[in-house]
Amino acid sequence: MQFFTSDTHFFHKDLLGDNDFAPRPFANVDEMNQTIIDNWNARVAPGDTVYHLGDIALYFTRPASKSDEAVFEVLSQLNGNLELIKGNHDSRALFKHLAANNYVDHGEDKFKFHDVGALIKYDHRQYYMTHYPMMLGIVNQIINLHGHIHHYAVPVKENINVGVDTPEQRYLDQKLPFGTPFSTSEIEQMGQSFATSNSA
Template sequence: MSFTQKFYTADHHFGHALMLSETACARPFASTKEMDECLIDCWNSVVRKDDLVFHLGDFSMGLGDAARVESVFRRLNGRKRLVLGNHDYAKANVIHPTLAGLAWDAPPAAAMETIDEGERVYLSHYAARTWPGQHKGSFHFFGHSHGRLAPFGRSRDVGVDCPDTGYAPRTFKQLVSGMDLEPIVAEEAESFAP
């Protein structure tokens, strides 16, 4: 087996026409089919078969078309783990059965943690003002904001709509390049408290 890399991404919204609208993300595609094909190509251009991809929510829309969603999932390289986003549920606290039935590398969860490049990384769909290990230098990756929420310390959006992701999953090193890598120390964090 070749060296395995970890990648992070979010907010593909496969099949979601709203992503093309000027009132949403204004993705530059003529159709959802064109968007989906580009997103698949971008993913597969960086992710190899044995790599691990953490998808931080809102994988697909149109979850009633299980065959389409499964086809997209199968075409994506790598082992995939899902951190649940707001569009990944059928109803409150119930994962959509289409997503639950996919061959994820681990059961989908509301949040996850991993170690990458020796660093602790907290993963969630939503941005958090504080996160586990923040005062000890941990990182926080999130989605949901479609590139519209500025990084905060060691926290950032990793979604496909961020200008530096190029619609593709990115590695830890790529995502933290240019970030303020100074941890928020407890004394500074207290100044944020009410």
């Protein structure tokens, strides 16, 4: 199966607590990281594919290689093969570290990398996946899946925010536990519910 997420911001302590941009009600980053890992693995099976649309982590150490190692250890605990699209907080050094330590998981590389975006087909439509929201104009059967804007949304049906703190979960029948990647059926439900609620 295929899943989608963005803006996990592992280790990002400045997001903890209540704030206007990306509130995270956790006592510390270890609790936040483990919550995302647990909820991710409750949904994603080994061998599934997860498209992560950027801003994997925000963690700075000296030497910097220690933070890259810590992020690698967290990502290695996540089920599925990860298609990583570079976000504005993802360094090339991190991607190089993940590439250098890549390994085969259920017949596929654990990590695959995309600098700008990726395109897949699903049920007679295309998902164009980027970190930043893209204004595609009026298009047929193309949906831009993105992150970056946390609890904000682009008010057009061609854009769906798949970040862990997206407000677009309100279009689902049931809110998912924090950090749970979205399935293709949930992406479709978000898009259809948005279009229906804004067609009046």
